[in-house]
Amino acid sequence: MAPDPYEQLASRLNALPDGFPRTAEGHELRLLRYLFLEPEAELAAHLRLTLETPEQIAERLELDPKALRQMLKQMARKGLIAAGKTDQGVGYGLMPFVVGIYEMQSGRIDRELADLFEAYYQAAFHEAIAMQPPVHRVVPVGESIAMNSEIRPYDSVRQILDEARAWGVTDCICRKQKALIGEGCDHPMDVCMVFSATPGAFDRSSTIRSLTHEEAIATLQRAAEAGLVHSVSNSQTGHWYLCNCCTCSCGILRGLAEMGVSNVVARSSYMNQVNEDLCVGCELCVEYCPFGALSCEGLASVDAARCTGCGVCAVHCPEGALALVPRPEAEIAPPPPDMMAWRQARAKNHGLSLEDIL
Numbered sequence: 001m002a003p004d005p006y007e008q009l010a011s012r013l014n015a016l017p018d019g020f021p022r023t024a025e026g027h028e029l030r031l032l033r034y035l036f037l038e039p040e041a042e043l044a045a046h047l048r049l050t051l052e053t054p055e056q057i058a059e060r061l062e063l064d065p066k067a068l069r070q071m072l073k074q075m076a077r078k079g080l081i082a083a084g085k086t087d088q089g090v091g092y093g094l095m096p097f098v099v100g101i102y103e104m105q106s107g108r109i110d111r112e113l114a115d116l117f118e119a120y121y122q123a124a125f126h127e128a129i130a131m132q133p134p135v136h137r138v139v140p141v142g143e144s145i146a147m148n149s150e151i152r153p154y155d156s157v158r159q160i161l162d163e164a165r166a167w168g169v170t171d172c173i174c175r176k177q178k179a180l181i182g183e184g185c186d187h188p189m190d191v192c193m194v195f196s197a198t199p200g201a202f203d204r205s206s207t208i209r210s211l212t213h214e215e216a217i218a219t220l221q222r223a224a225e226a227g228l229v230h231s232v233s234n235s236q237t238g239h240w241y242l243c244n245c246c247t248c249s250c251g252i253l254r255g256l257a258e259m260g261v262s263n264v265v266a267r268s269s270y271m272n273q274v275n276e277d278l279c280v281g282c283e284l285c286v287e288y289c290p291f292g293a294l295s296c297e298g299l300a301s302v303d304a305a306r307c308t309g310c311g312v313c314a315v316h317c318p319e320g321a322l323a324l325v326p327r328p329e330a331e332i333a334p335p336p337p338d339m340m341a342w343r344q345a346r347a348k349n350h351g352l353s354l355e356d357i358l
Helices: 005-014 029-036 038-044 054-061 065-077 097-101 111-130 157-162 173-180 214-223 282-290 339-349
Strands: 082-086 090-095 136-138 166-169 192-196 209-210 230-231 241-245 271-276 293-299 299-302 322-326
Touching: 005 029, 005 038, 038 065, 054 065, 054 090, 054 173, 065 082, 065 090, 082 136, 111 173, 157 192, 157 241, 166 214, 209 214, 209 241, 214 241, 241 322, 271 299, 282 293
Parallel strands: none
Antiparallel strands: 082 090, 136 230, 166 192, 166 209, 192 241, 230 241, 271 322, 293 299
């Protein structure tokens, strides 16, 4: 009997450092069957994370390069695989399920896909988000950092944005998914941001709205004002997206809010500090803190162990009594230098081999 391509793909995705935990009920297989045609699943199960041209893939898998090229293009358009430039031309490769395939379905998600994801999320997703190092890293709201504090480049959300040459925004698939299952929140939908080093990269996209640099800054500000947490991939370089997250809908932060995974995100290099001379005990900061790190009995106080250094509370304090200050140097763990280093660290921690995947 020929192997089931969906079983092969599920195992391949779970062999990635990002993880795609299997379930006894087969929830992950139902997701893949919804997203992939059988030939697409079979092909994806043999792709690598490293981008390869159609000719290279065809030679490795003994396939017809012309037919393969069309199939790869179609799969990339559907957000099922990665595509990008290589020295030999356009290359294609395997994408993790999260962050990757799932997020690329923002324009396609419907009630059926939302239900399928929720069933999988409740059964197994906590295993993936509990793996270390974390998938995401908190980046503080710029205005929340005390003026005399040194800001590392990877802790500056504005610098991450400024390094790009193209910017785009799309609807948050997490909030769309929760709304489709009848559990939506009031936070803005159109604040998930993507970046590229290629000017005009999103100009022809059917799912991403291209932004100018000024519009990208305005989107960032709108997200901060809505009380959303900035988070990026857990590395110092190579950022291509910025999520603006909430604990009510975000797939990552729900791991903390609903499942108690305390280290679901890497915290920033900062922590909150209260100026007791300015604090009036209004408790507004307690309402805004997404991580339950603040309490108020006359004056606000910070639970340093729970504070991720996001700065959401500080920008909403009407008295200016809160600000982010650097953590003690011994408590600062710099993120991996790049995504390859992140993959290697995660693979090592969980006994995975990258030899057949890269």
